[in-house]
Amino acid sequence: MGTLLYKTNLMRGKRNLITDVPGIKVGHVTLSNHAIQTGVTIVLPRTDNIFQNKYAGASQVINGFGKSTGLVQLDELGTLESPIALTNTLSVGTVAQALVKLMLKDNEDIGTTTGTINVVVGECNDGHLNDIRGCHIKEEHVFEAFEHAKEDFEEGAVGAGRGMTCFGAKGGIGSASRIITLDEKEYHIGSLVLTNFGLKQDFTYHDLKAEEMETVEKGSIMMILATDVPLDARQLKRVCRRMPISLGRLGSYMGNGSGDIAIAFSTANTFPHYAKEEIMNVKTLHESKIDKVFRAAIDACEEAIFSSLVHGESVIGRDGHTTLSLKEILANQEKDAGENKDENK
Secondary structure, eight states: OOOOOOOOSSEEOSSSSGGGSTTOEEEEEEEEETTEEEEEEEEESOSSOTTTEEEEEEEEEEEEOOOOBSHHHHHHHOEEOSOEEEEEGGGHHHHHHHHHHHHHHHOTTBTTTBOOOOOEEEEEOOTTTSOGGGOOOOHHHHHHHHHTOBSSOOOBSSGGGTTOEETTEEOEEEEEEEEEEETTEEEEEEEEEEEEOOOGGGOSSSOOOOSSOOOOOEEEEEEEEEEOSOOOHHHHHHHHHTTHHHHHHHTOOOOTEEEEEEEEEEEEEEEESSOSSSSOOOOOOOGGGHHHHHHHHHHHHHHHHHHHHHSOOOEEOGGGOEEOOHHHHHHHHHHHHHHHHHHTO
């Protein structure tokens, strides 16, 4: 079996994770018990209060077969004011309510002396492996993922990625990062994805042989992009719009039943909830240099998708449904090829 290594000409961050962007942490809670194969993943944009100190943010719905929350206000105001949580499709409401409670706990003014809170939750459908109708995600799982968030975190069949399938193999959580130089200073661009899309025969990185040729691409992907490059909301949306390139490079055509959504934020500028002055000074990247960001973001997102496959482990779930890891699929194909070669001698 060939080495499962993503090749890039760009510089990776120290961890090659979204948390290479300073201040970001990621937490998981994984539920794995026979038919229950699901979980929660939470991205904390900063270590202090994100509601009181917002970041520039944007989203792009590439194909809208999805049930996310918080994207309307995110695009209207251009600011992110909550952690970003990922889970399965039918648990979005529970996770959103838990995020609200977390924000209420730290902000006594929400809903009384100031406005309400816009929480951001993304999802993919893990119903093939998980008993999704059981609604097994509880609010305490979100609280636990929040408390356990850290800079070094697992990838693959963990957290929200536990029950996901990508290109017919075990998908889930993947992450990667890139470093670019602007004005002789290094900046980071990180990606975290929840992968649940693609047909086995379409995967371009390895020749995956499907027993039956599937014709309909189902599933979804959530793509989260973070950077310390000073980008405004409009520029972040431009970055989000280019994420289909990452999917296409690996073979996806973003089918009718696929929910493909990108969310991006920049940690470079803080937008206080309570303004002391009416005018703010905000740094932004000169538009003529944004190609560096486009290239790095596309590259990081592509590797993050690949990383979700590399780190995935085989899972047996609901009704005995089984999704093999990419490594096991390739090992089986190599074994079959060797046996066929021996038979033809």
